[in-house]
Amino acid sequence: MKTTISDVAELADVSKSTVSLVLNNRANVGEDTRARVFKAIKDLDYRPLKAAQALTTKKTRNIGFMEILPVHEDTENRDGAYGVSTMIPTFAYDVARGVERETQRCGYGLLFSCWYNRLNRTKLEIPAMITNSWVDGLLLVGGAFPDEFIHALKTWCIPFVFVGGHSAAETANCVFADCASGGFQAVDYLISLGHRRIGFINGPGSTQTSFDKMQGYLSALHKHHIELDESLIESGDFSAQSGYEAMCRLLDRCPGLTAVFVGFDGMALGARQAVLERRLRIPEDISLIGFEDGWIATHFEPALTTVKVFKFELGVAAVNMLFESMSAEGRRKPKKIIIPTELIVRRSCRRLEEVK
């Protein structure tokens, strides 16, 4: 039988309410009483039952982590989701690490759930953790959640914050990496190395992050008075395969190409293969720079120069933002937190000799 607050009260020779007061370390408890209660708690190894607390306070002290996953019906019943992880192998996972650490630190529980974004979905299937009031707030990872869902969240007054993905129009809290400045860093670096014809394989055009990277690309060009050549621009869907294809097109179409900025490390992997297949070398013939600094970046040959996204920190920041918006005074207007990126120089880019 689990020990309850009554057991503690009895042992400490006080009432339940007093125990409750010290438990939630409120004021108005005598020093000696407090000590007695603490001792009893320790002796009994007492821990409040979360369900009971939740029932009375209407707060679960849990937050939900929800990752969005496109799903193709045909693969649905096996590793289905796995096909997706081809696209963004571990972004959400790395973020989750930060989220876990921070929720743990703050004494919150972390509920994990996926949103399977079925194409032929007929109705919203809201995860039970939401409908059953099992979480006080929600982290939405990866953007692109359906509007109806977001709307439902608002109706139900469930605080949420977007992590990693977002849309410009979004009137909600969100935290994401500074892709514009990241894109700038990458391209500025390439230019500083002497490159002028710089290809760009961006992510899908529909996402704000891709838009931002493009801004970065453009502003770096602009800074150095390089005119935009639209034929240097390609895009993929984050998969290695799409990176491969985009690079093939670039290589075919753009003579004099010496460097390519790829909007995602995973795509860079495919791009790299396209380069190699043409018997070109990296970085001697083509300099390559990625984005994210995922696990794969260090295992590239040569190790991939890339723009690091601080995923762990993204998670931590998101949790704190969520907490803030969960607290009463946090119900202000939506905020954005933008986490800086960092250029990680490895060995996939080289300085272009001046061969005027």
Place this chain on the structure above:
Amino acid sequence: MKTTISDVAELADVSKSTVSLVLNNRANVGEDTRARVFKAIKDLDYRPLKAAQALTTKKTRNIGFMEILPVHEDTENRDGAYGVSTMIPTFAYDVARGVERETQRCGYGLLFSCWYNRLNRTKLEIPAMITNSWVDGLLLVGGAFPDEFIHALKTWCIPFVFVGGHSAAETANCVFADCASGGFQAVDYLISLGHRRIGFINGPGSTQTSFDKMQGYLSALHKHHIELDESLIESGDFSAQSGYEAMCRLLDRCPGLTAVFVGFDGMALGARQAVLERRLRIPEDISLIGFEDGWIATHFEPALTTVKVFKFELGVAAVNMLFESMSAEGRRKPKKIIIPTELIVRRSCRRLEEVK
């Protein structure tokens, strides 16, 4: 204000208990009454409050997913854990996908937590989800949890199952991939291709999975009457770096080596690099075969032949096993579920010509 069971009872003109009965679809409710109640539930969009149910039933209908992570103090406060994901990039994550799907299907919630296995840990820090009775059972992913922790779990009567890792001595429920048969598949395949001097880069000797892979290696050798040459055996710690180093040693030490079985795809990545650096080709000079069929396998050049571990299925099976052991009749003696592996032939192995 949230609608409660009383609201439903009132609208349907029955008592709360009747509503509760239909909710938990028990027998003993008239067809018409049931219908009335359902209608009221739908009209009010009523969902039972999980906290209240948990309080009365002593069941949370949540399970916990706990991943173990070695932690080095110096990196602890940043991407700390990230260094670890270098070793097993996504094993736990892929398992989690299966777990999520299955818990969702069964109406359970999934709590996520990491166990940071600090080397200089002084005391057990049990996650709150356990101490506060927030979960009914626990999935322990990756093995190597400290004995005291396991012992505490038993004391508290919290059902748990090991996933992926396990120890032979373990007297607990566990589900894991059939590494012995997987190892056999790999080596048998290499032999069938004509290879005789087959190197083996195993995982750390301390783990049962490594032991099993070794058994597979040995029995394949035995089947084909090939004598064991211990100099062909190396081991690493799952990291790409360790795979690289092991392969270097193998290459230096073993003339006539034509194929290597690597106990983990991530290590194979490093091994591959060692091969390439010596200007040897894969598969022309050295055939390489991995284990796990992780994301990276398809992005190898050439695509890596490997032994597939069904991680999603591992997760699903683990959940069901946990449910079983949570139910009263499940409290039998510990069981093991072994998930078969599958040889995935890609392009990193070649047939050895008979050059007698």
Place this chain on the structure above:
DNA sequence: CTGAAAGCGCTAACAG
């Protein structure tokens, strides 16, 4: 500063 009492929303005997 401390205690008594009410009640959160639900389930589970037990009557009827």
Place this chain on the structure above:
DNA sequence: CTGTTAGCGCTTTCAG
């Protein structure tokens, strides 16, 4: 087959 009643373990007024 349905309703009444009594809690589950905790927090929170409100008195003392």
